[in-house]
Amino acid sequence: MSTPAATPRTASAEVDRIDVLLITSPARRRTGALAASATFGRRAVLKIKHDPKQLVDSVAIPMLITVLFTYLFGGAISGSPGDYLTFLLPGTLSMSIAIVTMYGGARLAKDVTTGAFDRFRSLPVWRGAFVLGGLLSDAARYLSASAIVVVLGLIMGYRPDGGAPGVLAATALIVAFGLSLSLLWATVALFIPDPAVVISIANLVLMPLSFASNIFVQPSTMPGWLQAFVEVNPLSHVTTAARGLMNDVGGTGGSVAWSLIATAAITGVCAPLALYLYNKRG
Numbered sequence: 001m002s003t004p005a006a007t008p009r010t011a012s013a014e015v016d017r018i019d020v021l022l023i024t025s026p027a028r029r030r031t032g033a034l035a036a037s038a039t040f041g042r043r044a045v046l047k048i049k050h051d052p053k054q055l056v057d058s059v060a061i062p063m064l065i066t067v068l069f070t071y072l073f074g075g076a077i078s079g080s081p082g083d084y085l086t087f088l089l090p091g092t093l094s095m096s097i098a099i100v101t102m103y104g105g106a107r108l109a110k111d112v113t114t115g116a117f118d119r120f121r122s123l124p125v126w127r128g129a130f131v132l133g134g135l136l137s138d139a140a141r142y143l144s145a146s147a148i149v150v151v152l153g154l155i156m157g158y159r160p161d162g163g164a165p166g167v168l169a170a171t172a173l174i175v176a177f178g179l180s181l182s183l184l185w186a187t188v189a190l191f192i193p194d195p196a197v198v199i200s201i202a203n204l205v206l207m208p209l210s211f212a213s214n215i216f217v218q219p220s221t222m223p224g225w226l227q228a229f230v231e232v233n234p235l236s237h238v239t240t241a242a243r244g245l246m247n248d249v250g251g252t253g254g255s256v257a258w259s260l261i262a263t264a265a266i267t268g269v270c271a272p273l274a275l276y277l278y279n280k281r282g
Contacts, residue, residue: 033132036125040133044107045140058141062096062149069216070156077217082157089153090170090242091215096149097142097178098210098235102202104138105185112193121278128275131186138182139175146171161248170242173259177238180266187270190277209235234262 066089074084108131111117120130150167160167189198212229213236219227230236237258244252 033126033129036123036129037132037136040120040130041136041140042133044134044137047107048141058096058100058145059148061099062092062145063152065092065096066149066152066156073216085153085156085158086247087243088216089149089158090246091213091239093146093149093170094174094177094235094239094242095210095213095215096145097174098181098206100141100145101138101178101181102185102199102206103141104134104182105189105198105202106195108134108186109189109193109195109198112189113195127279131183131274131278134186135179135182139179142175142178143171146175160246162246163248166245166248170245173241173245173256174238177234177259177263180263180270183270183274184266187274187277190274209233213239215239234259237262 066085069088069092070081070085074081074088078084078087108117111120117130121127150171162170185198185202188201189195192198192201212226213233214230215235219230219236222230237255240255241252241259243249244255
């Protein structure tokens with residue numbers, strides 16, 4: 001007879017204990033902006049496991065372009081693969097990072113279409129943490145792609161006259177430009193939340209910028225109308241600046257300045273626009 005009475009008393013004691021814990025527990029503080037950004041960045045990196053195409057492209061594109069173009073066209077363009085590699089490798093470094101920037105926008109578009117975007121917006125964290133976290137994961141991918149290109153070039157015989165400081169400076173410049181492009185595709189994704197459309201638009205922009213540039217050949221060999229486009233192509237300026245820094249070529253200060261101006265201009269337009277669209281959605 002005593003067992004049924006003991007059960008309510010036990011349950012009541014358990015409820016009282018939980019109430020005491022809730023009252024005495026310290027209030028949870030709001031997550032800081034940097035901590036939230038780092039968490040979203042880690043999430044974006046972990047998502048690569050479920051979308052290995054991003055990792056394959058980050059590894060395969062730099063390797064294929066560097067190896068194939070060096071040994072297929074090096075002798076015809078520069079007389080020897082080694083001489084052409086000195087000219088080509090800074091360009092393939094710029095092109096490889098520019099091409100993989102589209103996946104950040106595609107990832108954001110996918111989050112919007114699957115509903116994850118709305119759940120993240122409801123969290124009590126800084127609104128820009130979601131966008132900044134994506135950029136942190138993009139920076140990690142760009143640094144990985146840069147390391148692959150440089151190590152592969154060293155294996156193939158490339159010896160940068162600028163040494164480690166020149167390579168690091170060129171990599172930092174290219175990664176900064178790549179992050180500005182990531183902001184561009186993030187803005188496109190918030191306008192058009194369709195991963196396939198974002199990738200199509202990015203390819204439509206990046207392919208002409210990559211091949212109508214000074215990455216593979218000197219502009220002097222091109223028709224006049226194409227030379228005019230190459231001269232204003234921001235990827236050409238980034239490539240020229242990287243070449244000068246890695247190969248210790250003088251007179252590249254102008255290209256470095258133009259690269260920084262292009263990076264700042266794209267960032268200055270796309271960063272506030274992306275945050276505005278992020279806050280406006282829903």
